[in-house]
Amino acid sequence: MHPSKSIIFFTVISGTGYGIFIGLLFNVLFVEISYNLEYKLFLSLASFLMIVTGLLSSTLHLGHPERAWRAFSQWKTSWLSREGLAAVITFIPMILFYYFWIINISGYILLLILTSFFSIITIFCTGQMYASLKTIPSWNNPLVTPIYILNGITLGSLFVYSLNFYFNYNLNLFEKFIYIIILLNFLSKIIYWISVRKKSNTNIETAIGIKSNGITFFEGPHTGKNYLTTEMINTIRIQNSNLLRIVFCVLSFITPIYMINQYSSLVTDPFIIKISMIIVFVLALIGMIIERYLFFIQSKHVVGLYYGNKN
Amino acid sequence: MTELPKKTNKKLGLVIDLDICVGCHACAVNCKEWNTSGHSSPLHDVEPYGDDPTGVWFNRIHTFEVETEVKGSKTVHFPKSCLHCEDAPCVSVCPTGASYKRDEDGIVLVNAETCIGCKLCSWACPYGAREYDETAGVMKKCTLCVDKIYNENLPENERVPACVSSCPTGARSFGDLGDENSEIVKLVSEREGYNLMPEQDCKPVNKYLPPKLNKDIFKNKELKPISKDEDQDFEDWIEQVQGASE
Numbered sequence: 284m285h286p287s288k289s290i291i292f293f294t295v296i297s298g299t300g301y302g303i304f305i306g307l308l309f310n311v312l313f314v315e316i317s318y319n320l321e322y323k324l325f326l327s328l329a330s331f332l333m334i335v336t337g338l339l340s341s342t343l344h345l346g347h348p349e350r351a352w353r354a355f356s357q358w359k360t361s362w363l364s365r366e367g368l369a370a371v372i373t374f375i376p377m378i379l380f381y382y383f384w385i386i387n388i389s390g391y392i393l394l395l396i397l398t399s400f401f402s403i404i405t406i407f408c409t410g411q412m413y414a415s416l417k418t419i420p421s422w423n424n425p426l427v428t429p430i431y432i433l434n435g436i437t438l439g440s441l442f443v444y445s446l447n448f449y450f451n452y453n454l455n456l457f458e459k460f461i462y463i464i465i466l467l468n469f470l471s472k473i474i475y476w477i478s479v480r481k482k483s484n485t486n487i488e489t490a491i492g493i494k495s496n497g498i499t500f501f502e503g504p505h506t507g508k509n510y511l512t513t514e515m516i517n518t519i520r521i522q523n524s525n526l527l528r529i530v531f532c533v534l535s536f537i538t539p540i541y542m543i544n545q546y547s548s549l550v551t552d553p554f555i556i557k558i559s560m561i562i563v564f565v566l567a568l569i570g571m572i573i574e575r576y577l578f579f580i581q582s583k584h585v586v587g588l589y590y591g592n593k594n
Numbered sequence: 595m596t597e598l599p600k601k602t603n604k605k606l607g608l609v610i611d612l613d614i615c616v617g618c619h620a621c622a623v624n625c626k627e628w629n630t631s632g633h634s635s636p637l638h639d640v641e642p643y644g645d646d647p648t649g650v651w652f653n654r655i656h657t658f659e660v661e662t663e664v665k666g667s668k669t670v671h672f673p674k675s676c677l678h679c680e681d682a683p684c685v686s687v688c689p690t691g692a693s694y695k696r697d698e699d700g701i702v703l704v705n706a707e708t709c710i711g712c713k714l715c716s717w718a719c720p721y722g723a724r725e726y727d728e729t730a731g732v733m734k735k736c737t738l739c740v741d742k743i744y745n746e747n748l749p750e751n752e753r754v755p756a757c758v759s760s761c762p763t764g765a766r767s768f769g770d771l772g773d774e775n776s777e778i779v780k781l782v783s784e785r786e787g788y789n790l791m792p793e794q795d796c797k798p799v800n801k802y803l804p805p806k807l808n809k810d811i812f813k814n815k816e817l818k819p820i821s822k823d824e825d826q827d828f829e830d831w832i833e834q835v836q837g838a839s840e
Contacts, residue, residue, distance in 0.1 A: 284717070346711015346731025353708055354689035360597055363714055364689035417683070417794055418720045484793050485720070487658075491672050492788045492802050493612075497661035501669060504622070504654035507647055511722045514713065585791070586722035589656050589674065 284419065285514050286579035289343040294409060295438070295571050297337025298431065301373070301402035302439020303330040308399045309460050310443065311392060316452045320385070326446060327381040330439075334377075338370055362415055366408035373401035406435045420483035420594075421582045426475040433468040434571055440464055441539055441567050445560040458543050465536050472574075476528070483585070483594050490588040500591030515584040516592060524581060527573055534570030539563050598685055602700035605772030606738055607678050607799035608755065609782055613806050614765035617657055617671030621757035621766060625653040625675070625736075628756035633737045634706065638729035650725045652676065652736040653757055662807040670805050673766070675757065676723035676736035677790065677798030678702050684715035684724060684735075693733075700772070700799060701740055706732045720794045743768075771799050 307326065310316060342348045355371070357364040376397035383391035410428030417423050440461050447454055487498045521527065542563045546556050588594060629652055630637040639649030653675040661667045678695075682702050685693045692709035695702045704715075704724075709732040716724040716733060724735045739755035742748065752759060758768045769778030781787070787801035 344712075346713075346726070346728070346733075347709070350690070350708065350710045353691070353710060354712070357689050357691050360686040361689045361714075363687065363712065367689065412687075412714070415687075416718055418718060485791055489791050489793060491612075491658060491670070492790055493658075493660055493670065493804065493807070495660045495662065495807070497659075497667070499659045500656070501659045502657035504619075504651075504656055509648055509654075510650070510716070510725045510728075513648075514716065514726070515722070584717070585720045585794070589672075589722060 284579045284582045284584060285517065286576050287344050289340045291572060291575045291579065293337045293341035294431070295337075295434075295568065295575055296333050296340070297370075298406055298409070298435035298571075299438040299442060299568065300330045300333030300337060301406055302435035302437065303333070303442055304377075304395065304399045304402050304439065305436045306440035306443035306457075306460075308395050309440070310447065310452075310457055311395060314453050314456050316447070318384075318452075319450070322446065322450050323385050326443070327385065329442070331377075331381070334370075334373075362408050362412035366405060366412060369401060369405040369408050373398060373405055376401060402435075403432060406432045418585050419582045420485070420585070421479040422578075424475060424478060426471050426478065430468070430471050430475060433464065433471060434574070437461075437464050437468050437535065438564070438568055438571055441564045444539075444543070445564045448560045449557045461543060462540065465540060469532065469536050472532075485585045485588070486594040487588050490585070503590060511586055512590060516587045516590055517580060517583075521577070521580055524577060527577055531570045531574045531577070535567045535574065536570075538566055598680075598682060598695055599697045599700075602680075602695070602697055602772070604699040604770045605678075605680070605799045606699045606701060606743070606769070607771045607801070608675070608738075608758065609767040609769075609771075609778055609787060609801045609803060610673055611765045611767075611785070611803040612670055612672060613803060614763045615655075615671040615673060616763055616765075617655055617669075618762065619655050620760045620762060621673055622651060622653040622655055624756045624760035626651055628739060628742060629737065632739070632741045634704070634734045637734065638727050640728065650727050650734050652723075652725070652734070660805075660807060664807075668805065668807055673757070674721060674723075675800075676702060676738070677721055677796070677800035678736075678738060680797035680799060681795060683718040683720075683794075683796060687714050687718045689714070701738045702735070703737055703740065704733050704735055706730065706734075709733050720791050720796065721798075771801065 303326065342351045345351060354364055354367045358368050376394050380391055380394035380398050383394055407428055410431035413422045414424065414427040444454065444457060444461060447457065488494055491498070542560065546560070549556060583592060583594070585594070626637060629635065637650040639647060641647050642649065653673060656672045656674060658670045658672060659667050660670050678700055679702070680700070682695055685695050685702060689712065690708050690710055692705045693702070693715050694705070711726065711731045711733065713726055713733065716726060724733050727734050742756060743753050745753060754768045758766045767778050767781060769776050771778060771782070773779060782801045782803070785803040787803050789798050790802060
């Protein structure tokens with residue numbers, strides 16, 4: 284599939300924004316921290332901007348962005364419609380939470396739980412939109428949606444971690460939470476990479492309905508490109524996909540774990556360590572963008588069979 | 595609405611005979627010609643006279659070489675357009691309801707007034723039946739010539755999709771595939787017509803008739819001259835040629 288920049292950006296950035304609530308919820312429930320106003324304002328603004336810019340960028344790839352409101356109507360059948368609706372519903376507890384939390388009114392925990400719940404629902408719908416497409420065998424995989432959710436929680440938690448680190452808040456328990464999330468994410472990814480190696484049962488024989496020992500693509504409908512070939516059939520061949528997978532794992536999994544585990548042994552200015560933790564988050568974000576890019580570029584749509592692709 | 599009808603009154607569709615198709619592309623050209631001024635008009639082209647022209651087509655012909663048991667390999671021309679599936683995934687993924695399947699005849703259409711151009715339907719279709727019109731910013735697809743098959747201004751025998759009326763070999767048939775007594779259903783059962791990609795569970799209405807890969811006309815047959823008197827044949831032939839040129 285063609286990797287559309289706006290879709291990659293949307294899914295990673297808004298996923299991070301939603302994930303922030305999960306990371307924060309863990310801290311609010313299990314760690315005693317008295318958050319100061321600066322922290323609250325910064326976290327609220329950051330999560331809000333990430334979600335809003337993500338949603339806005341997702342409308343950029345539409346042919347008619349001015350008609351985007353129509354996309355809320357078909358929630359009975361369409362995961363894309365459900366995603367849009369879930370994203371809008373999330374704003375209600377989210378904005379109330381910001382208000383209650385910043386003003387320090389009791390009841391914000393319940394609103395945070397609701398925001399976290401709808402955040403996961405929104406990412407779930409995004410994942411399902413891809414996972415429900417039978418036409419793209421590597422997406423039609425039960426691990427796609429969990430990985431979307433885990434990616435959001437990983438990045439969101441790393442953001443909250445770097446912020447808590449900056450404000451010198453208690454991190455002991457939260458560190459363990461991040462280890463577990465990253466470990467789950469890594470394991471899911473490994474199992475996913477192994478499982479997508481399996482060949483799809485859609486092949487050239489079922490595509491044209493002829494059984495034969497050898498079917499070769501002789502001639503296309505035209506000599507140039509068309510919408511299908513540019514949108515769904517990649518001409519970019521990634522030579523070093525394994526290398527990119529390793530880069531992703533290093534940036535998004537190994538670097539954060541190493542830094543969280545080893546920062547106390549680094550002998551340097553505490554302010555530099557604080558900044559490094561923010562850089563760790565940015566690197567993890569870049570890793571996730573690479574992962575999402577691979578998710579698109581390595582997926583093969585079955586329509587490619589009609590244009591001479593192998594399954 | 596993007597909920598699929600449980601049952602349509604008719605199942606209008608095409609039956610394409612891969613044994614007859616010669617790959618002349620006339621159906622695709624006539625499709626473009628009719629539809630560029632029809633329901634989804636215009637079918638935009640981008641840089642039609644430039645170095646890298648592209649454009650929207652509803653019907654495209656692919657050609658494959660198929661190895662056969664009897665005689666080497668055979669060229670199979672494979673025309674492909676929307677199959678107007680019963681369980682059309684392109685319809686149920688549509689977030690706006692712009693894609694719909696008609697209750698009365700099962701034709702799958704796009705409402706260009708409400709399509710937001712998200713392209714998800716084209717991702718959901720395994721057959722590549724939908725093409726995005728980047729000039730108009732909306733998705734377009736085969737309409738089964740809905741503006742031709744019901745057009746009372748046309749003589750009755752012309753009320754068939756453009757691809758069917760233009761096929762010089764009669765490789766394309768049009769009819770109600772839900773009517774057990776129709777000619778088209780009989781043709782499908784006689785020739786063992788099949789669905790494309792049945793494992794994708796789209797239940798396409800359009801059917802394909804298989805090419806006869808192992809035709810035995812050449813098998814175990816001695817080639818013999820068909821006439822006994824060669825001189826007489828030659829004279830006849832000269833006469834025929836002269837007659838034709840006069």
